[in-house]
Amino acid sequence: MTPTRLQLDLYEQLLAELKKSGVMPDKFFKRAAAKGWSTANSAHPAFNGFDSVILLMTAIELTKDPSFAMRLGRSVDITSYGTLGFALMTCANLRESILLLLRYGKAFSLPQWEAHEHNGGLLLRLGVLSTAPEHIRPVTELCFAQLSVTGSSLYRGQIQGAELQFAFPKPAHSASYKFALNVDVAFDCQYSQLYLPAHALDTPVRTSDPSQYVVFHQQCEEMLRGLGRAEKITSEVRRLLIQSAGQFPSIAGVADSLYMSERTLRRHLSRESNTFRSILEEVRNLLASEYLTKTDLAVGEIAHLLEYSETVNFRRAFLRWRGMTPSAYRQQTRP
Template identity: 30%
Template sequence: MKSGLAQRHWSVSSLQVLRDTLAARGIVIAPFLVQAGLPPALLDDPRAQVEATTELAVIERVLAVLGDPPGFGLEVGVRYRLAAYGVWGFAMLASSTVRDALTLGLEYQDLTYSVMPITLAALDGGEAVVFDDAGLPPALRRFMIERDLSASRQIMTDLWGTPSPCRAVTLALPWPADTAPYEAVFHGPVHFEATHNAVIYDPGMLDRPLPQANPLVAALHVRACQERLRQVLRDDGIIEKVTGAILARPGHFPPLEDVAEGLEMAPRTLRRRLAEAGLGYRDLVARLRQDLAIEMLTATGLKVEAVAERLGYAETASFTHAFRRWTGRPPSSYARQGR
């Protein structure tokens, strides 16, 4: 996991959350920062950035001193408010529905502070936000699972403006002596020693409209997310090679494994190279789809249905849904411009 994060960096807002949580326990974060090679004054600059691996080093030192207590990750996670994520958070807040917000958030998850891959999947009769802990360092595993899942629940609370119900939360962690703190944070039943780390919602929950929905504002923030991703690119060469491989077969967006084979490298190596460039494979595919969609609609005169098919969407409705999220407008408005 750490090798894949070697060049990833983000705002000090995440360390500020850790600082505030420790302060509530009467603990000063400064010594842990110094041990990791960071000046304590860095957290006073809201514009400052920190490398992901350095933040993980700070967390590891904190946990070593505290003894990795169960529930500490919850204390940190609930302090992650949407505003702490910058344009990513604001784009989610302005989304039309919970599903829109989650889909957008997952497309640009490289802009979050999570070190676990996150997916949306059907699970136990509901729809679940699933966190893959396979690559977590053992010393950070419990903390990161607790922190990231509780942070995701806080994000849902911020989206709704009030705590939102969930069907269940499953954690691939041992049963703690006291489950009450977990139930209080997750606002639902919590199951331990599970196969997945997941927050499970009733299917209809994700399609309910959000109170601060504003498609035009959301589109502006999506573009800001794209610009932020471009700013953190560190290896244009690999991005260009992968882009060329993706576009080699029009209308087909191959899985990362196929692209890696074509570039004669292992999938793990390609993931690492892309991570070092600051861009995930899914983010790159999403960006290409958007750019191609706009170009085909405005320059070729193709119908919306034809563009959706060429971009690999099984249903036109899914393409229209994604296009509205990208631009704040229906694809038909761009198609009309092209005629």
């Protein structure tokens, strides 16, 4: 399986943090390989699977830094999540960001989180970790440090009333938790989880952008669909068009991105009973519906984003797709 950007970035940052601690790469690689690091000779080594636990525990051993996992977690920022990171940054508030994280995290190899309502607020609980008991604390620290950095990218300052609860005893290096995680911390709890009070869920995301949210959200949805099926040319074309919303490439441009000729692309699409034009229409239909229901953009602005030279042409197309005008659709689908 091809590593995700996050897995590659974590691996690179792990090496960078080791260098800061004076640990030579050769020594680290040799020790990790002796512990069973299976991708030591891979062309693209990454921080994934059980190998990630081996790499993390080896780094802690060689640096003699028990807080190394939190250092590593804070060394990657939200852009390492790729499309999901940008989607999170365009959400309206933390509630919306959390819903995206829960739905699409799996597609981007993020830790698995569960949401539970509590006292009007929300408990964001780390899923069960399939690792040895002695590895649970550092792996948990890594996951919550990543979550903390993600939160810092979405809002400024500390959220009043928030608390991190850990299902293990207070460690000797507990003083580093407050700095690394920027939230009140409790130990010996039933679960490892973050509690967010009700008022915190409505905290605005400082980089909110409704029109970009629609695009990134649809890209995430395409990636999630791709987990359960073999990639097809149609889905690849659809993904590229959604990704390029506002500047749709020509069929020649898409073919170039897929490393094939235009003729070959047309032939593949024909085998899948599809055409480039119909996929473009489908994407325009999808994005138009999302813009109308989830943003306050004027119909003329939406027409421009979908590359219609005249608003009237967009209205005609939408009437063909939905059997009603864009304004009527917006009125019908909004509460």
